[in-house]
Amino acid sequence: MTATADAATTARPGLPRLHPSGLPRPGRALVMGVVNVTPDSFSDGGRSYAPEAAVAHGLALLEQGADIVDVGGESTRPGAVRPPVQEELRRVLPVVRELAAAGATVSVDTMRAEVAARALDAGARLVNDVSGGLADPAMPALMARAQAPYVVMHWRGHSAGMQANAVYDDVVADVVDELRLRIDAALDAGVRPECLIVDPGLGFAKTTGNNWELLGRLDEIHALGLPVLVGASRKAFLGEVLADPATGRPRPAPLRDTATTAVSVLAAARGAWCLRVHDVAATLDAVRVTARWGAETRTTPVHQPL
Numbered sequence: 001m002t003a004t005a006d007a008a009t010t011a012r013p014g015l016p017r018l019h020p021s022g023l024p025r026p027g028r029a030l031v032m033g034v035v036n037v038t039p040d041s042f043s044d045g046g047r048s049y050a051p052e053a054a055v056a057h058g059l060a061l062l063e064q065g066a067d068i069v070d071v072g073g074e075s076t077r078p079g080a081v082r083p084p085v086q087e088e089l090r091r092v093l094p095v096v097r098e099l100a101a102a103g104a105t106v107s108v109d110t111m112r113a114e115v116a117a118r119a120l121d122a123g124a125r126l127v128n129d130v131s132g133g134l135a136d137p138a139m140p141a142l143m144a145r146a147q148a149p150y151v152v153m154h155w156r157g158h159s160a161g162m163q164a165n166a167v168y169d170d171v172v173a174d175v176v177d178e179l180r181l182r183i184d185a186a187l188d189a190g191v192r193p194e195c196l197i198v199d200p201g202l203g204f205a206k207t208t209g210n211n212w213e214l215l216g217r218l219d220e221i222h223a224l225g226l227p228v229l230v231g232a233s234r235k236a237f238l239g240e241v242l243a244d245p246a247t248g249r250p251r252p253a254p255l256r257d258t259a260t261t262a263v264s265v266l267a268a269a270r271g272a273w274c275l276r277v278h279d280v281a282a283t284l285d286a287v288r289v290t291a292r293w294g295a296e297t298r299t300t301p302v303h304q305p306l
């Protein structure tokens with residue numbers, strides 16, 4: 001796997017901002033469509049649980065213009081119980097295989113090295129590890145061997161008890177420090193810098209306030225010098241902003257897409273490399289407009305797209 005360095009956008013000495021090669025480079029933020037093959041995802045209620053339904057959903061996202069489709073077989077909703085590895089494999093492999101065969105750039109959303117390895121063999125081109133290598137000590141070595149793009153997300157433990165870990169001195173500084181440890185672990189294992197992508201992990205051991213602070217200070221995540229992926233889609237902190245004024249009840253997950261698109265525009269304008277979303281069509285329109293605006297004004301994006 002090779003990559004192209006853009007010296008002008010280098011944000012941190014030693015870690016040039018690189019575009020992981022083999023991935024689309026459209027001159028705007030990439031759009032990653034979510035394909036959850038789980039019975040209990042918070043955001044879509046298990047809509048694509050059967051492999052055939054998940055493949056159909058992935059193909060529809062591809063048709064809408066998704067740059068990447070992210071296939072996951074483990075729900076990470078707060079309190080979720082982990083599936084056994086065999087069950088995770090049973091869920092994701094046929095979906096990865098079919099979507100890759102259809103020409104999609106497929107990412108596998110897994111914390112398990114075995115699932116990542118089998119998915120790469122089945123045609124996945126990148127690995128999205130929400131634990132950033134913490135959940136499975138074999139993951140960094142696998143990614144070093146694979147030399148495939150690797151999303152390292154900020155994480156503080158499995159879903160069952162994760163919200164109890166949302167305790168920070170300064171959430172942005174702490175997330176940056178902890179991401180740097182995960183980046184160093186990956187580099188030490190032999191992962192090449194140009195394969196790394198970072199993600200602040202919105203909603204994972206984060207309070208609502210933590211999520212907004214991370215978005216508001218996205219520049220500090222960029223300062224790590226790596227492409228940044230943002231996954232805000234339909235998350236609870238958006239449901240809170242959109243709560244019913246009369247009852248105070250949060251907006252249900254399927255009705256948070258417009259708010260998600262607003263966050264995606266703002267994140268893209270601040271140089272996010274990729275947005276992980278459920279509503280691909282709206283996000284794609286939004287990031288195309290954002291890129292056009294940025295080209296005109298030179299004030300946004302703060303960071304040019306990679």
Ligand code: PMM
Nearest residue numbers: 041042043128151153199201202231
């Ligand atoms: N969020 C979820 C799952 N996978 N991956 C990355 N890189 N970033 C995220 O924020 C992220 C993720 C949970 O959301 P879902 O239930 O809608 O998939």
